[in-house]
Structure formats: structure tokens, C-alpha cells
Amino acid sequence: MISVDEAIELIAQNVYRLPATALPLTAAAGKVLASDIHATADMPAWPQAAMDGYAFAWGEPVHDVVGTTGVAPQDAVGAARRDTAGAASGAARDLLLSGEVPAGTVPAFPLLPGQAARIFTGAMLPTGADTIVIQEKVTLTGNRVRFDDPALRPGANVRPRGSEIPAGALALSMGTLLSPASVGFLASLGLDHLPVTPHPRIGLVTTGNELQTPGRPLGPGQVYESNSFALRAALEQCGLRLDTHRLAPDDPAELRQIIRETLDASDMLLLTGGVSVGAYDFVSAALAACGVRPVFHKVRQRPGKPLYFGEAEGKPVFGLPGNPSSVLTCFYIYVLPAIERMSGRPQSRVTRTRLPLEAGYRKAAGLTHFLKGAVGATGVTPLGAQESYRMSTYALANSLIRLPEEGTAFDAGDLVDVYLLPYL
Numbered sequence: 001m002i003s004v005d006e007a008i009e010l011i012a013q014n015v016y017r018l019p020a021t022a023l024p025l026t027a028a029a030g031k032v033l034a035s036d037i038h039a040t041a042d043m044p045a046w047p048q049a050a051m052d053g054y055a056f057a058w059g060e061p062v063h064d065v066v067g068t069t070g071v072a073p074q075d076a077v078g079a080a081r082r083d084t085a086g087a088a089s090g091a092a093r094d095l096l097l098s099g100e101v102p103a104g105t106v107p108a109f110p111l112l113p114g115q116a117a118r119i120f121t122g123a124m125l126p127t128g129a130d131t132i133v134i135q136e137k138v139t140l141t142g143n144r145v146r147f148d149d150p151a152l153r154p155g156a157n158v159r160p161r162g163s164e165i166p167a168g169a170l171a172l173s174m175g176t177l178l179s180p181a182s183v184g185f186l187a188s189l190g191l192d193h194l195p196v197t198p199h200p201r202i203g204l205v206t207t208g209n210e211l212q213t214p215g216r217p218l219g220p221g222q223v224y225e226s227n228s229f230a231l232r233a234a235l236e237q238c239g240l241r242l243d244t245h246r247l248a249p250d251d252p253a254e255l256r257q258i259i260r261e262t263l264d265a266s267d268m269l270l271l272t273g274g275v276s277v278g279a280y281d282f283v284s285a286a287l288a289a290c291g292v293r294p295v296f297h298k299v300r301q302r303p304g305k306p307l308y309f310g311e312a313e314g315k316p317v318f319g320l321p322g323n324p325s326s327v328l329t330c331f332y333i334y335v336l337p338a339i340e341r342m343s344g345r346p347q348s349r350v351t352r353t354r355l356p357l358e359a360g361y362r363k364a365a366g367l368t369h370f371l372k373g374a375v376g377a378t379g380v381t382p383l384g385a386q387e388s389y390r391m392s393t394y395a396l397a398n399s400l401i402r403l404p405e406e407g408t409a410f411d412a413g414d415l416v417d418v419y420l421l422p423y424l
């Protein structure tokens with residue numbers, strides 16, 4: 001039997017990142033970028049209105065009368081800078097309305113000296129304009145646009161071309177975990193597919209003749225099949241999915257057939273039950289017959305002592321001990337990190353910390369214990385019902401307390417390792 005840390009290390013050594021693939025934007029959130037993404041064009045692609053108002057050339061002489069000499073449009077900003085350096089006031093203008101530029105259109109005419117164009121948020125600035133005065137500051141009389149806004153600065157309310165990102169610049173680097181904002185950002189650059197490390201396709205085989213589906217009457221000797229529900233929910237809570245679930249009876253030939261089919265359709269295979277030493281525990285023999293190479297079987301831990309781990313053509317295979325608490329604890333400690341490794345995820349969703357115990361706990365030496373725990377403001381409390389067949393307190397737990405193999409007596413106030421479980 002190996003230790004928990006040896007098991008974690010062996011899994012890390014035998015689990016590989018999946019090859020990169022291009023996925024549509026709609027499937028990209030929660031995946032990790034498999035290459036750097038560069039902007040292929042300036043964004044915005046042209047100077048863009050940030051507010052509804054009137055676009056004009058700042059370089060127009062201050063307090064000038066409409067239609068007299070103006071500054072050449074291409075030098076408008078420079079002129080405006082010289083202008084503001086000398087002038088105390090901001091901007092006062094009396095301009096002629098030249099037309100309207102709604103978003104999604106190209107301004108029909110360049111702005112001439114002395115003119116202002118009605119413009120809307122997101123629209124393209126007309127050639128010659130460089131500044132927008134918001135409509136709230138403007139008095140419109142007929143086609144005369146007048147305002148005096150001391151706070152206005154040259155270039156105000158305009159998003160310069162390439163100000164979000166210039167063409168060729170790095171948008172997001174390889175290894176970035178794609179958040180909703182990352183997906184939105186890359187969509188705004190026009191990408192419709194992204195190079196990502198995919199999530200593994202996960203197959204589950206639950207074994208046991210005693211298992212009955214919830215919702216049906218429980219016959220003598222039957223128990224409700226609950227492990228697949230807990231695993232599916234745990235995966236979905238992490239933005240992952242269970243792709244295949246098959247129920248296998250305790251029959252070696254049928255189990256082998258189901259294992260083969262599920263393994264073929266998956267990148268990772270999970271099984272629950274049948275990995276212990278009982279006369280009907282056929283899982284490890286069936287896995288061997290299906291070409292799965294065992295890496296380890298049995299870990300010095302409670303729950304989940306009979307945990308099996310192997311691989312077939314690079315596909316990780318976990319035989320999770322059937323007791324429901326063993327299944328879920330082995331999922332959080334071993335399976336989820338393996339999935340995250342295959343997905344190239346930089347940090348695990350299960351975070352490890354150290355906290356003081358709120359109450360003492362006694363155990364025998366020899367096994368690492370993972371206790372269902374409740375983290376509160378001042379520490380972590382071991383919950384009741386720690387036996388691996390019981391789920392009543394797991395339902396209330398937000399953490400797993402890890403007590404070391406050799407330890408026997410843990411007192412209130414002792415610092416212990418705690419794994420914080422993901423939450424919805």
C-alpha cells in the first residue's frame with residue numbers, strides 16, 4: 001500500500017495534457033488557451049464615438065464664428081494642444097450641424113471647418129473631427145450647435161483607433177484560463193474559434209448487482225444507486241460533464257464488454273464499486289483483461305483505501321471504492337486534479353489551506369484520514385457520520401480535513417490541512 005502523497009505523485013506522472021483543438025467561442029469558457037492570441041487588426045478599427053453628442057474638430061478657433069478660417073483637420077489635435085496650453089477656458093463653440101452619423105454607418109462627408117456632426121455611441125468619427133461634446137452640454141437652435149464646456153478636452157469622448165488593442169499585439173497568452181470576460185474580449189476581436197486544451201470526455205461505469213435507480217421501488221437487498229448522481233453533480237459544478245454512464249452487473253464478461261465500450265468513447269474512465277477484495281469484486285481483473293495497466297491499487301487512507309489507478313493508451317482509469325463518501329473524496333483528491341491536468345488548468349478548483357480545528361478528533365495511526373469538515377469564521381469542525389457509507393454530513397460539508405497517517409490525537413486549536421471544496 002502506498003501513501004496519499006505517493007498516489008498523488010503517481011497520478012501526476014501518468015496523466016497528460018490533451019492535444020489542443022479549436023473550439024467555437026460558445027464552448028471555450030473554462031478551457032485553457034493552447035496558444036498565444038494576437039490581435040489581427042486595430043480595435044477599435046477606427047476612431048469611435050464613446051458618447052451620444054456632436055463631433056467636431058478641437059482645432060477650430062475658440063469663440064470663432066461659424067465658417068471662418070479653421071485649422072486643417074489633420075493637424076486638429078496638435079492645434080488644440082497648442083490652443084489649450086494658452087487658453088484658460090475649455091471649449092466654447094458655435095458650429096453648423098453638418099449631418100448625422102448613426103452607429104454602423106460610414107460618415108458620408110468629411111467634416112468641414114466650422115461644422116459639427118450629430119453622432120451616436122459606437123459610431124465612426126467623421127474625417128476631420130477629433131472630439132465629441134455630449135448632447136447634454138449642447139444648445140441646438142435650428143442647425144446651430146452651441147456649447148461652452150470648460151471641462152471638455154481635445155479628444156474627449158472618442159475611443160482612438162487601436163486603443164483597446166493595436167494590430168499584432170498580444171491579446172491573451174497561452175495558458176490563460178478563459179473566463180467569461182476573456183471569451184467576450186476575444187469575441188470582440190472577431191475570433192469565432194479558439195485554440196484550447198479540451199476537457200476530457202469522461203465515462204463512468206457503476207458496478208453492483210445491488211444497485212437500484214432512485215425513483216423505483218427498493219427490492220430486498222437493493223440499495224439506491226447514488227454515486228453516479230454525486231459524480232455527475234460534482235463534475236457539473238466544475239463546468240465539466242459526464243459524457244457516458246453505464247451500469248454494470250457483477251458479471252465479469254459483461255463488465256469487460258462495458259469497460260471496453262466506455263473506454264473507447266472516453267478520455268478518462270471512472271468506475272465505482274467492485275475494487276475491493278470481495279468474491280464479487282471483479283473490477284481490477286476486468287480492467288487488466290481490457291488492457292489497462294495498473295499503476296497502483298490501495299492507498300493508506302480512509303475513506304477510499306481500495307482506490308485503483310491505471311492507464312490504457314494514455315487514458316487514466318480510476319476504480320473508486322463503492323462507498324459513497326469514498327467515491328466523492330477520491331474524486332476531489334485524485335480525479336479532479338487529474339482532469340485539471342488533462343485540461344491544462346493552471347490552478348485546481350480544490351484549494352488547500354491550514355486552519356485550526358474547532359474540536360478534537362481521535363484516530364488510529366496508519367492511515368491518512370479525510371474528514372468531512374465545516375469551515376467557519378474561526379476554523380474547521382470535523383462533522384459527525386464520518387463512516388464511508390454515510391453521506392448525511394457530507395451533504396453539509398464544505399471541506400475535507402486531512403489528518404496525517406502517523407497522527408492519532410488532534411486537539412482543538414491544532415492546525416490541520418484543509419481542502420476547500422468547490423461550491424456553486
Ligand SMILES: Nc1nc2c(c(=O)[nH]1)N[C@H]1C(S)=C(S)[C@@H](COP(=O)(O)OP(=O)(O)OC[C@H]3O[C@@H](n4cnc5c(N)ncnc54)[C@H](O)[C@@H]3O)O[C@H]1N2
Binds near residue numbers: 208210225303305389
Ligand atoms: N475484507 C475486506 N473488505 C473490505 C475492505 C477490505 O480491505 N477488506 N475494504 C472496505 C473498504 S474500505 C471499502 S471502501 C469497500 C470498497 O469496496 P468496493 O469498491 O469493492 O465497493 P463495493 O463492495 O462494490 O461497494 C461498497 C459499498 O458501496 C455501495 N455502493 C457501491 N456502488 C454504489 C453506488 N453506485 N451507489 C450507491 N452505493 C454504492 C455498496 O452497495 C456497498 O455498500 O470495501 C470494504 N470491504
Ligand code: MOO
Binds near residue numbers: 302303305326
Ligand atoms: O476505505 Mo473505505 O472507503 O473506508 O470504506
